[in-house]
Amino acid sequence: MELAEKEQSSSSPISELQRRLLDGSFVVTAELSPPVSTDPSEFIERALALRSAVTAINVTDGAGSKAHMSSLAASYFLVRSGVEPILQMTCRDRNILALRGDDPKLGDQPDTKPVFDLDTQALLATAQRMRRERTLPSGVEIKGKVNLVLGAAELPVDPPAGWRPQGLVSKLEAGAQFIQTQFCMDIGVVRRYASRLLELGVAQKLPILIGIAPIPSARSARWMKEKLYGAIVADRIVERLERAADPKAEGIAICVELLQQLAETPGVAGAHVMAPAFHSAIGPAIEASGVVGAKRARVG
Numbered sequence: 001m002e003l004a005e006k007e008q009s010s011s012s013p014i015s016e017l018q019r020r021l022l023d024g025s026f027v028v029t030a031e032l033s034p035p036v037s038t039d040p041s042e043f044i045e046r047a048l049a050l051r052s053a054v055t056a057i058n059v060t061d062g063a064g065s066k067a068h069m070s071s072l073a074a075s076y077f078l079v080r081s082g083v084e085p086i087l088q089m090t091c092r093d094r095n096i097l098a099l100r101g102d103d104p105k106l107g108d109q110p111d112t113k114p115v116f117d118l119d120t121q122a123l124l125a126t127a128q129r130m131r132r133e134r135t136l137p138s139g140v141e142i143k144g145k146v147n148l149v150l151g152a153a154e155l156p157v158d159p160p161a162g163w164r165p166q167g168l169v170s171k172l173e174a175g176a177q178f179i180q181t182q183f184c185m186d187i188g189v190v191r192r193y194a195s196r197l198l199e200l201g202v203a204q205k206l207p208i209l210i211g212i213a214p215i216p217s218a219r220s221a222r223w224m225k226e227k228l229y230g231a232i233v234a235d236r237i238v239e240r241l242e243r244a245a246d247p248k249a250e251g252i253a254i255c256v257e258l259l260q261q262l263a264e265t266p267g268v269a270g271a272h273v274m275a276p277a278f279h280s281a282i283g284p285a286i287e288a289s290g291v292v293g294a295k296r297a298r299v300g
Contacts (some may be wrong), residue, residue, distance in 0.1 A: 014147045017056045017083050020208045021178055026263045026294040027270030029086065029180065029209060030282050031058040032071035040077045043069070046279060047083045053286040058180070059271070061088040067128065090199040096150055108280060120152055121174045128175030140194035152176040155230035156184040156210065159196040168197070172206045180272040183211045183224060185254075187261045194267030198299060207269030210262055214255035214273075214281035251278070252285045259289035266297045 013019035020027045030050050035043050047057055058076060060073040075085035087096055126137055127150055134142045152171045157163065168179065184190050190210055197203035215221045215233075218241035225233035237254055244250035255273070262268050271291075273282050286292060 013099070013102065013147050014143065015056070017086065018149045018177070018188060020055050020167060021269065024295050025055075025270075026291055026296050027178075027207070028054050028286055028291060029056050029257070029270065029272045030054045030286075031060060031272065031274040031276075032279065033060045033276060034071060035190060036068045038069070040069065040074060042075060044077055044081050044083075047078050048081060050283050050286075051083050053283045053292060054083040054273075056086045058086045068177035096148055113174065121181075123171050124150055124152060124171060124174035124176055131175070149177055151176050151178040151180060154179050154181050154208075156181045156189065156193050156232060157233070158186075158189045158192055164200065165197060165202055168202055168206060172202070176206060178207045178209065178269070180209045181211045182230040182232075183213055183228065183274070184232045185212060185215070185221075185224075185237050187234050187265070188234075189232055190261060190268065191265055194265055198267040202271070203267040203269075204299070209270040209272040210268055211272045211274060212255060212258045212262070213251075213275050214248075214278055214285045215241060216249040216275075216278040217247045217251070217283070218244075220277070229288060248281070252288070253279050255281070255285040256289045259291050263291045263294050264297050266299045269296060 017027070017029070030053070032043065033049075034040075037043075039053060050057060051192070059075045059078065060068075061073045067093050071088055075087045078085040106282055127148055129135060129137065130142060131146045131148045131150075134146055136142060138196070154168055154171070169180070182194070194203060197208065213224075215224065218238055221233050221238045221241050224231045225238065240254065241250055259271055259273075262271050275282050275287060
């Protein structure tokens with residue numbers, strides 16, 4: 001048994017996300033960005049609207065390299081409201097998603113100097129040590145339990161012959177317990193990606209949640225396909241949105257179809273639904289798909 005599996009099986013799950021990752025459920029998460037505001041009420045309202053549709057909600061940290069309410073503070077407001085958060089970047093919550101972060105040149109303060117003291121693997125390894133040894137990197141003891149469920153992000157690929165997922169393996173070895181991918185709006189690519197991960201024994205050890213979106217327009221789809229680093233959007237999806245009389249409704253329909261297809265794909269543990277400019281569509285798309293409460297597709 002691998003180290004990560006030993007650690008997960010040695011004690012009871014510490015969060016609902018971890019419980020569902022371990023029990024074979026098809027896991028659905030979503031993503032919300034904290035407001036540029038000192039008032040969290042609208043943010044909390046959006047999260048509460050998703051509570052019945054998702055297991056946990058990512059709280060972004062500097063998404064798009066733009067300033068907003070602290071993700072730690074926003075996560076606190078979710079916990080207080082009965083919503084399970086996935087706190088991005090920092091190492092002080094139950095569910096944590098370790099990310100490199102966006103380049104400041106893309107944000108609202110492009111003159112800001114980027115500082116990357118740690119890469120994703122180093123951040124995961126630091127949190128892993130805190131959890132396993134209850135010590136800081138300096139060796140100072142941490143008093144009390146360090147209950148962390150660690151995750152990381154990854155770019156999905158259409159695997160060429162001989163492809164090996166070195167990034168995923170290194171994140172698994174560093175302590176990752178789940179992965180959320182960049183947008184992959186092409187079920188053919190997902191199936192080939194998942195099949196290769198199963199073939200190499202990676203998907204069995206590391207649950208993969210595929211990133212998807214209810215895309216509101218053909219313009220948005222083209223931008224994602226051409227400008228968003230690592231995103232995969234099938235040409236047929238762009239064409240469907242171009243032909244649609246109601247692109248927003250079509251975008252939701254496409255998202256529903258993808259959720260259903262992902263739930264039927266061996267090697268896929270769930271979906272991560274993101275829609276920063278169309279957040280009102282996340283809940284309806286998930287609920288219409290009927291995947292809430294479903295089990296993952298069987299392997300073999």
